Amino acid sequence: MRILAQQLVLGLMLGGLYGLAAAGLSLVFGVLKVLNVAHGELIMLGGYAAFFVVGLFGLDPFASLLLVVPLSLLLGVALYAGLFGFVVRASEETRVKNSLLIGFGLALSLHALAVRLWTADERSIITPYGGAVLRVGGLSIPVLRLTILALAFALIAALHLLLTRWRWGRAIRATAEDWEAALLSGIDVRRAYLLAFALGTALAGAAGTLVAIGYSVSPSIGLEWTLKALIVVVLAGLGSMIGTFVGGLVLGAAEALSGFTFGGPYREVVGLAIFVVVLVARPRGFFGR
């Protein structure tokens, strides 16, 4: 029983990261109707950026967020201007398909680039307080991962505030709901797209940083994280960032449960199976409008 509880706690902490990873993908998909399957690679890049920032400047790993997030924002602007900005010119159906293909090409290129630059080895950021553990009711809670969970939630909350209090945040939501009506309200929809994409990339960068701190990065984690993000987006539906975060927690818990029940190797499979079932049965997810 205690092992199950322990596994669940660890699963929830990982789930928070799943939620953060999914938030960026959800934002971009909801607003631009673009499925960026290179999102996982952007997370990977964020992780490497954090790794090198910490190595170069000797910053506290969590402080590296302050550098990685703005850098990711800029990367998002560049990717939109150079690539995805062209994809949004097509109709919605063509757009989704093209973005899938382009995201795929981008993912492949980024993966190859990462292998060339940094080799296929796994990297992890070593933190001085990394081994600290909180003991609560017989459970061991790694402080590092708890901090990561808290940060992930904080970032999601910040995103939520941005989308509700900030003028352009509301414009982004309006564009997601009805871009023509947004235009008629005087909103420059292209600018809303750019902002949403940049924000999505920034979120990916943040997620990557946390992954590098609490777990590890290597060039191949891209596909893995893209799939996790996709699963959560489909589970939670579009339109609610908090809902997406909860969806991530649910996936984390489900994986922990299945790992406990069927054995370690089958953790992944259950998540994927749930994904396929929900996709076929209810494409709009559970929290979506």
Added chain:
Amino acid sequence: MLEVQDLEVSYGDVRALGGVTLTVGAGEIVALLGPNGAGKSTLLKSIAGLLRPRGGSIRWEGEDLGAVGAHEIVERGLALVPEGRRLFGSMTVGENLELGAFAPHARRVHAESLERVYALFPALRERRGQLVRALSGGQQQMVAVGRALMSAPRLLMLDEPSLGIAPRLVASIFDSLVEINRAGVGVFLVEQNVRASLSFAHRAYVLEGGRVVGSGPAAALLEDPHVRRAYLGPLAVRA
């Protein structure tokens, strides 16, 4: 001052407008009548910048709007209340209205604009925290008109505002349009309810098959035999 000259708009190979010419003067209320599929919505959408015409021109206060983006057209003082209202359902009345004032020139006066909208539609003031999708059709239409008004337009265009709204509320919406016009805003109205719209419009055009087939002062059109037969007679039953 809106001047549409020989406007041609197509959806792929299908011609929706085949050379439309009309004007709306400053401070006028002009009605656009015609059967379904005549191209009335197409015309309004083209003026608002949502559709690119294949030929002809649209001039607003002397400027050619051909290359101007839809959101910039709002900044120039032209607002469209689209068919079906197209509100942001997941947001509140207040948020929808505020978004209407997104354009820079509208943003500067958004507090006054909001007051004016609430004065015009008192029901909205008490509902400003409610989600728009929870409102009735008539109330949603008020929000739609209000949102367009928040952009501080000099010309307000409306596409079938009375569609799906209880008759009593329709009358009050038309009354608001008259009041809006009295404050100096031009009104360009596409309406099914021909009798009602001709009763308060100054002029009207008749659009059929993508062309203007009739125009004149509203009173004159009310007497016009073709208009009477097609749109006002016992056979022309409107919902």
Added chain:
Amino acid sequence: MSGVSDRYERRWTIAILAALGALALVPLAPVRDDVLNFVFLILLSITLAQSWNVVAGYAGQVNLGHAAFFGLGALVTRTLWIRGLPIPIAMAAGAAVAAAFALLMGAPAFRLRGAYFAIGTLALGEILRSTVGNVLPEISTLPAASIAGYRLIHRYYLALALAAVSVLAVAALAASRTGLGMEAIREDEDAAEASGVGALRLKLTALVLSTGLAGLAGGLFAYYHISYYPAHAFSPTWTFDALLMTYIGGVGTLHGPVLGALLYVVLKEYLAVRWVDFHLLIFGALFVAIVLLLPGGLVQAAARLGSARKNP
């Protein structure tokens, strides 16, 4: 289809088959094994690309779980062949299992449109890979007797035959009523459905053909390698390779996948020396450029150049 005429394609079909025929003569000369291996890889890639092309190019759906069928073909073929079944039967069984699985998954999967179908099939593929990796983690090695009796030439000719079969199958499909129906679906599914085309049945036909060919390719893979990890045949790399080759060559055409496969393998062999996966970087960038600028791939580019030259 990408602005390429039927007669043009028929000429290409003949040219390709002639080239394959010429390749049949290669082993008669004293060539080194690595030449045969290199050509084998090209032939396998042609089959793989053509198999993916059937669903993407003709039925208009992006199947990202393609590797699952390659893997199933490999798994079944390997298992039966090691048990003593002759390779043709083992491969046929592999193809049958792959196609049957496709049929099972097909009806619910095709309820998904566009991108959802793509990510759904991706997930399915990953489920299979993960499961096989867990159930069969050990490397699969041929028994000593098979290793002693290993003849590269057999694999070579089998690959040749398979490549020819895949090209002919696609040619036959394109010319048939089924093929025309598929093209209608690809252009506008709703309109086609309304005119009685029976979209689901056509899509399932395409899927069965596609996965059957993929299963055969997988069987060939299992026959060729002396030892490999069973899960490797389910790796999404096979899907992505097929996707890249087909798109860059020209999806929906007959010779596009062939050209794409040729270019891909050549580039991979000659670039791998200095940069690991450099060919992927190039192909990735090329792929993006093609999706954005030239959806018909190299075939379309060549056709444009050809017609440009005709007009002085």
